[in-house]
Amino acid sequence: MIERVLAIETSCDDTSVAIVDRSGFVHSVVAASQDLEHEMYGGIVPEIAARNHSIALIPLIEEAFKKANMSWNDIHGIAVTNRPGLIGALIVGLVTAKSLSQAKHIPFLGINHLEGHLLAPFLKDAQHTPPEDFDYPYVGLAISGGHTSLYHITGLGEYHVLGTTKDDAAGECFDKFAKMAGLGFPGGVKVDQLAKTGNPEAYEFPRSMIHDDTFDMSFSGLKSSGQRMLEQLGPERVKENLPDLCASFQEAIVDVLIAKLDKAAKFYKAKRIILTGGVSANSRLRARAEDLAKRKNLRLVIPPIRYCTDNAAMIGYVGALRMARGETSAIDLGPSPQALASDFK
Structure with missing residues (x-):
């Protein structure tokens, strides 16, 4: 056994x-x-x-x-x-x-x-220890440097893809902006830290597909907008206004993620939602998700950062x-850069 x-x-x-x-x-x-x-x-x-x-x-x-x-x-x-x-x-x-x-x-x-x-x-x-009443089904938002997708999870092996990013993942967008702003790599954590003392309304960035009828997302336009903003401001002004830039850029990503999570929870009449993946360590995203759960009376579970x-x-x-339940792999199992077609429904 x-x-x-x-x-x-x-x-x-x-x-x-x-x-x-x-x-x-x-x-x-x-x-x-x-x-x-x-x-x-x-x-x-x-x-x-x-x-x-x-x-x-x-x-x-x-x-x-x-x-x-x-x-x-x-x-x-x-x-x-x-x-x-x-x-x-x-x-x-x-x-x-x-x-x-x-x-x-x-x-x-x-x-x-x-x-x-x-x-x-x-x-x-x-x-x-996770909450005792946490169980299937639930809506999950998985966000990382390589993946940003919404799922409806109804059991082990029962993962229904609701929507995904059509281009860049949210974590990739964070890291690219950080690199362009001179914060180094990986930069998502640094953006989060600087944003804590910045004004999220200081700069205007696009929220692509936020009002779209689907659960899909897009962040490539935001990344391009961030690049243009940094180039227009120039190195000195970027350095002077980094907290505000980071807060504004971060808020654009978080707005889209929370809007799509809220939309999925409404659609499935979900009582439980989760954030998972590396970007779920972002403090602003966590705070906004907790606020959403409180307002909508949802059980939110976010794993510890580790x-x-x-x-x-x-x-x-x-x-x-x-x-x-008896599953094993054969010795000739190979690696794959993508998920199998049978992994998700």
Whole structure:
């Protein structure tokens, strides 16, 4: 019987390992960041990401066992992200999982990274427990550097895509604006920090598709508008007005995200909503979502920041649930830059 799994997440630039059981309890989760390695390039370099995963992964597995005070005797399966993501990065995690599976004679299962984010609100540990009344169905907004989508989630494996960004993801938009403003990479967190002392009404930025009849979103126009604004102001004025610029730009993104989340909740008469993914760590987005939930009498769940960003705990939880019902992967399973057609309805 599958009760506890070792999980591996290497879909992008962060290497993460966790030990999770099928109740959602995280016994340990450890990670290695690559921000410093990619900062000088202004973005993630896939070859560097893969190389660093290969260096960090085995030591992190050993650390996860030590932190949980467990050994391989306590593990019943291995869950590993195999889609979507950077192919080279995925290969490192997948080959490691396959090798360990054969060496330890335990099954492994490839997991969709996005499914992990959608179930991350169920995760719990010694410091955090989700609300007791949190359960299916719920409306979920998954937002990160690579993905921005709305879902109606009705059960394990039952993820209905309502809408998605037609171009740039919200996290990508944050990072590109930060880079153009001279804040470096990754810059989304820096925009959030500066915005706290800025005026969100100081500058006018577009809210594309905010009144559209669909649940779809678009952020490429906002990114272009931000670039034009920075060029018109010039370096000195940009530096003087960075808090106001960041607050105004951030508010445009948050306005669209909250409007679409509200629209989906109304359409499905939802009682529960979630934010998940790296951008759900944004303080302004969290505050606006909490205000929406209060005004509309909705149960809002946002995972702790450690489970918002890419992490192996969410992969382990999905893996434990799916393996408990008999699912495993064949040894010839490959990585994919995209989700499978069968992953979402």
